Every structure is written in C-alpha cells, then in structure tokens.
Amino acid sequence: MLDAKLFRSELAETAERLKTTRGFELDVSRLETLEQQRKDLQVHTETLQAERNSRSKSIGQAKAKGEDIAPLLAAVDDLGAQLDSAKAELATVQDALQQIIAGVPNLPDASVPLGPNEDHNQEVSRWGEPRRFDFAPSDHVDVASAINDGMNFELGSKLAGARFVVLQGQIARLHRALTQFMLDLHTTEHGYQETYVPYLVNHDTLFGTGQLPKFGEDLFHVQGATENQVALSLIPTAEVPLTNLWRDEIADEDQLPLQYAAHTPCFRSEAGSHGRDTRGLIRQHQFDKVELVWLVKPEDSMDALEKLTGHAEKVLQLLELPYRKVLLCTGDMGFGAARTYDLEVWLPTQEKYREISSCSNMLDFQARRMQARFRRKGANKPELMHTLNGSGLAVGRTLVALLENNQQEDGSVTVPVALQPYMGGVTRIAAE
C-alpha cells in the first residue's frame, strides 16, 4: 500500500507515475471527490463526537452533585441520531477510499527500466555455459518417466485433477534432496533462520502481503478449516506467512535485519493461465519452494536485495545449472514490488531461460499494510520496515532443470557434487 499522503498532496504526480511505469490508471477525479467528502465528513463526525463527549461529561458531573439531569438529557436528544448517520456516511466513504488505495500497485524504484512488458526486461548477467548435446535431449517428463515411472501425471490427475503430479522412487528422492540442500545452504551459509509455518492462513495475513483484496482468485480458499466460520486460504508462497510474522509488531532497531528461510508447498489456482505450460512440472497447482525473506531498515533494503539474489544464485551455481539474471522492467513486476530480479535457468528442450526465482524489494509497501515497524534508538516514533522476498529456489522447476541439463544418452541423470551427500552418495540415477 502506498502512503495515503501521496493521494492527497501529490495526487497528479502519483497518478502520472503509476501510468507511465505500470500502465495503471488511477481514477483521479473519483479519488479527489472521495477525499473531499472524507475530509468534510470526518471533521463533521469528530465535531459531533467532541460535542457528545463534553455533554456526557457534564451529565456525569451534574449527577454526582445530585442535580436534576433531565434538561441536560433533553438537550442531547437528537445528537446520537446525527452522530450515527454521520459515522455511517464517513464509513462508506472511507471504505471506498480504502478499496481504491489497497488496489494500487507499488511504485517502481527509479532505477528500474521503463517498459510495458517482459520484452523490456534487462539481462544483467549470465552464469554457466548451456551444454551442447550430441544427442536429442528429452524433456524432463520423458527423462523422469523413464526412470522407473518417476514422474506420473496420470496418477496426479486421478488423485486430484489437472496440474497435479505424483513423484516416485529416485525422482521423489531427488526432489527431497534438492529441498534439503537448499534449506541447509541458506541456514548454515547465508544466515537465515529456519522456520516452519502454517500452510493455511487467514485473510488479514493475505492482505498484509498484498494477495488480498485484489488477487483472491489466484488462491485456493478453504471452507470450515476450523470449527468456526473463519475463512482460510492455502498459501501461494511462504512469503505470506514469513513476512506476516511481524504484522502489527514493533521490532527493536538492533533486531534488524531479520532473515527467514522456509520450505513449504505452495498452492496456486493458476486462474487465467489455461493452456500455458500444460505439459510437465513447470506450472502446477501445488509445488514446493524454499523461500527467503528479509525484514530490514529502509536504508539497507537495496543492499539486501543484492545479497538475497546472490543467495538464490548460489544454489544454481552449486547445482551447476546455467542461468541468467534479469532486472524486471516496470511493467513486468509484481503488484507489491519496487525492484525485482528474476533468475532464469536454462532449459535445453525449450532452448530458452525459464524463471526459477524471483527476488523483490517491496520497500515499505507490505510493511504499511501490515504495520510491521521498528524503533530506532532514541526515536519516539516507530518506523515502517522494508520487506524483501525471493525464491531460493522453486524446487519443482529446479528438478526440471536438473533432469533436462544432466540427462545422459543412456537415460540416466548425473547428480551434481553438491547434491550427492543428500542422495546417499549416489553420483547418477538411472532406471533399475
């Protein structure tokens, strides 16, 4: 959420920036109208409240002295009704304002390249050399299926439907090994606190990170998750529970930066992506991810983004997977992001780089929604934190990349050195 002051004192400039960077149309005249109404109604309402308070106090004092309070009660007769209607009008206007403001995306950082779509992203660097095959490489589905039916989508759809999978045997173990490897790397080498979090969260939590109110259709919602009527939703990423650990909290300055890592399944309805990536593990309703989250002081957040991205890159490097790092342009960034790097891994059968990690600095956008704050030594006012998150990495897509890049002509798949300890020392997996 952007600072409400931007919509008052710098409305025209803010609307212009949103339009040029994100192509987002802010309804300026409606905002102006609502803001004027809000101001009038709020002043009116608070005046009535002040009036009521002072009269009630007088009544209390008169009563204490044993005076007759009937005339005082008569004088206050219709104040309650006036106040009720003023409050109701104010609430209507404030809800309307809130709904607009909660749906406005973050403003990109000035360092982000301008552009309407992914064609305008900037490649920052490349690592590794895409392998040259002296045979026609198979895609990950064929590679894994050939290793003792290791990846079975028919079983997935039987159990749950389209976009679900069952992994078996060595492929399932490889998937687990990747997860453990990533989590160990980040917690022992990169300073993250290992964290286990709920996979179902409430709506306040989803509002905090920006999934609600605007992107509810991307989520799976669960009815009657507890005995009551509270609506819960499956997390689309561990960013949601991790970042919300500090919702409505005030940290001490010296507690920052906070670094959290968690492995969770992620659930996405993939509404609006019918027909895209229908084959294979690239786009599933359920996938595993190791997520990295930072909570930092504002002046540290850009530096933290570089570190966070570096930590995700380290995973790819140790797995010896070629990738490139891309700085997203203004039009391609997520709702809450101010600056984002995507890491894209080389997929030989698609002959292109595909997203495997997305690392973003949200600045205070989420912190404002969550009221996640910290207090500097000696300062009396708490201040909003900055929040960052990134995949380190998406486990399913890492498995895809490993299977495709490390396949051999005989159908076996070599295990990278860094992963071998997690595979019981095995250097390659093959059909048995």
Add this chain to the structure above:
RNA sequence: GGAGAGAUGGCAGAGUUCGGUUUAAUGCACCUGACUUGAAAUCAGGCGUGGGUUCGCGCCCACCGGGGGUUCGAAUCCCUCUCUCUCCGCCA
C-alpha cells in the same frame, strides 16, 4: 468433545464487583537533564498507537483481542467470534 479462567500500551500489571474528575494507576525498559574523571547507583522530568486539523504552538477524534449491541456516557454491562491458559476425554 466436556468444564473452567483469561485477553489492558514495547514488556509486566492494576482498574471490570456497583458504567461517569481514569487525560488507563504502578513497575520495567527507553529518552533528556542533574550528580560523577567516566560509569553504575540515585534524583528530577519525559515517554502508547493510529488518524484529523493548523504556517506553527496546539487542539480534536478513535483505540483496553475482533465485530455488534444497550446507554446521554462503556476498559467496565449484553451478544458473538477469535486466541491463550488449566483440568478431563480423544488422538498422529
């Protein structure tokens, strides 16, 4: 699943019986100053969050787990939801 007790500022913790000088006591922590070579200790003062309004000093409003209700007036009374704790039962 059954029975009971609770939720109050950064933290701890009064106030809730019986609604009204409570601008929520007090302590800890924190900030400023005094004392000190410096520190500790001590003393004095300050110190919740969000919002509105004002050039500013300031003034005003809301907030005692969430929502609703009763009332001129609610931390306090009523309803409801959530969460926590104790005991019993069940259970991976």
